[in-house]
Every structure is written in structure tokens, then in C-alpha cells.
Amino acid sequence: MAGGIVALLDDVAALARLAAASIDDVGAAAGRASAKAAGVVVDDAAVTPRYVQGLKPERELAIIGKIARGSIINKLVFILPAALLLSQFAPWLLTPILMLGGTYLCFEGAEKIWEKVSGHGHGTDEPASISGPEQEKSVISGAVRTDFILSAEIMVISLNEVTDEPFLSRAAILVIVALGITALVYGVVGLIVKMDDIGLALTERASTMAQTVGRGLVRGMPIVLATLATVGIAAMLWVGGHILLVGADDLGWHGPYGIVHDLEDAVHDATAGAGAVLGWLTNTLASALVGLVVGAVVVAVMHVVPRKTATH
Numbered sequence: 001m002a003g004g005i006v007a008l009l010d011d012v013a014a015l016a017r018l019a020a021a022s023i024d025d026v027g028a029a030a031g032r033a034s035a036k037a038a039g040v041v042v043d044d045a046a047v048t049p050r051y052v053q054g055l056k057p058e059r060e061l062a063i064i065g066k067i068a069r070g071s072i073i074n075k076l077v078f079i080l081p082a083a084l085l086l087s088q089f090a091p092w093l094l095t096p097i098l099m100l101g102g103t104y105l106c107f108e109g110a111e112k113i114w115e116k117v118s119g120h121g122h123g124t125d126e127p128a129s130i131s132g133p134e135q136e137k138s139v140i141s142g143a144v145r146t147d148f149i150l151s152a153e154i155m156v157i158s159l160n161e162v163t164d165e166p167f168l169s170r171a172a173i174l175v176i177v178a179l180g181i182t183a184l185v186y187g188v189v190g191l192i193v194k195m196d197d198i199g200l201a202l203t204e205r206a207s208t209m210a211q212t213v214g215r216g217l218v219r220g221m222p223i224v225l226a227t228l229a230t231v232g233i234a235a236m237l238w239v240g241g242h243i244l245l246v247g248a249d250d251l252g253w254h255g256p257y258g259i260v261h262d263l264e265d266a267v268h269d270a271t272a273g274a275g276a277v278l279g280w281l282t283n284t285l286a287s288a289l290v291g292l293v294v295g296a297v298v299v300a301v302m303h304v305v306p307r308k309t310a311t312h
Contacts, residue, residue, distance in 0.1 A: 060193050063140060068186035070144035074151045075178035083159050084171055091163055095247050098160055101153040102243030103294060107302070109236035110295025112229075114303065154181060157243070192228075196221045238284050241291025260286040 086093055158177045162170050195217055202214025249257040260283055268279030 059136070061190055063136060064186055064190050064193065066140050067143045067147065068182055070140065071147045071151060071182050071186065072178065074144065074148045075155060075182065076175065078148070079152050079155045080171070080174055080178065083155050083174065084167070087159055087163055087170060088167060094156065094160055094163065095250050098156050098243055099247040101156055102240040102247065102291075103298065104149070105153065105236045105240030106244070106291040106295035107298040108295070109233045109240065110292055110299045111303070112233050113292075114296075114299050151178075157239075192221075192224065195224075234288060237291035237295065238288040239291075241287035241289065241294065242283075244294060245287060245290055256290070260290075 155174060155178065158174060162173050165173065199214040199217030202210045205211060245257040245260060263286060264279045264283045267282045268275040271278045
């Protein structure tokens, strides 16, 4: 009897170790998948603050919370089931869908550059003027729609990294990615939009140091937002271009990514010490250049050509 209990306890301990290892594996895979979606995450964090510009300060966090709730619903209720079914029954569609998302990222990045250069912006960066509940609902609805596109890209990119995992592990990984990235993005957004208020509060303190820090925050936040927007554009072009290069390689067109990979290896081998970093930068810049070219073509098709046709 005692021997049976000992054997049972050994089995329980073995199962516990196995479960712990599985949890570690899921956590590690979720981390890798989240890292691959980093470019879209930066874009998400760069886009969202403009939705609360012009709001009363006391309403900013409440509205960000509602947008975050809509983002969770987008990811877990709509995107996650569709992505899991796709990965289970038609995994061959993941690469083409991912490449469509990559093309959209390239288009977004190139379009923002085109708007800055040409002055043909759509006014989407103007502050929202909110005066009542109906206007708040409209802003939240628009933000959640934009989030749906970005969330879909994040989830598909993440899913593409864990397609070899069992079904339940894939589901768990994507849930972790969805919750973790949403918390990260909207936590950072909340901090960003309240930073100027924190700065103003510090300027009213008696401490000279606090006042100095407060004035620095107030003056620095426009620079932070502008920098974040620029980084977001670069991240879209880099991630979009890389998705297209890797996707084309996976589908059998090895030439473009082969050139980039050979160039990366050449830089890596030619630069002692910093080879790894410079090789990565080479790959990143090449991917961003591909993203810019593809995005420029789509922008031309969507905006430039129709405008010229309309003038004739």
C-alpha cells in the first residue's frame, strides 16, 4: 500500500514537472511570437494616442480603457478563433494572409511618408474635439476599428511563429500574446497621454527639482510623440518588408531573400566584433527598403494614379 502511494506521488510529481515544463515552453513561445510582432506593436502604440488628443484630461484614461477592452474583444472573440481554425485546417493560407498583412503595413508606412512629403494628409492626426458621450462613442468606435486591423496582423504574425505547436498550446500562446500585448500597448499609451499632466503637476511643487522635471516633461512630450510616430513608420516598413521577403522565400521565390541574407552574411563576416549587430542592421535596412518600394507602388495605385486620372 505504502509502495503504491509512493509510486502515485512519483507520478504526480512527474506530471507536475511536465506541466511546469509545458508552461515554460508556452511562455517562451509566447515571448518569441510577441517579439516577431514588435513592429506592429510600435505602430499600435504610435497610432492610439491621437484618439485622445483634445479630450478633457479626466476622460483620457477612461476612453483608453474602453479602447483596450475593444482590443481584447477583437483579439479573443473574433481573431483568435478564426486564426486557430485556419492554422488547424488550412495552414497553407497563413503565409499568403501574412504577406497581405505585410503589404498593408508597407502601404501604411509609405502612405504616411507620402502625406508628409506631399501635404496630402487626410487630417487623421488632428486632435479629436470631444463634447459629449456620442462623440466619445464615435472616437472609441474608430479606434477599435483601427485596432482590429493591427490586432489581426499581430495575431497572424504570432501564429505563424507557433504553427508547429499542438492546438491547445497554440491557443494558450495566442491568448498570452493577446493579453500581454494589449496590456503593454495601452499601458504605455495611458502613460504617454498622462505624462504632460504629470509634468504640469510637478511644476506646481515647491521643489525646484520637481519643477525642472515637470517643465522638461511638458516640453518633451511633443518630441516623444513625434519620435514615436517616426519609429512607428520605420517599424511598419521594416516588418512589412521582412514579412514579404520571408513569405516569398517560403513560397519558393528564393532570390530576393537570398540576396538580403547573403548581404547580411557578408557584412557579418567583414566586421569583427560588431558583426552580429551590423548584420542585423543590414537585414533590417534591406527589409525596410523593400517595404518602402512595395508600399510606394501601392500608394501610387491607390492615390497618385487616380488623382492624375481625375485631373484629365
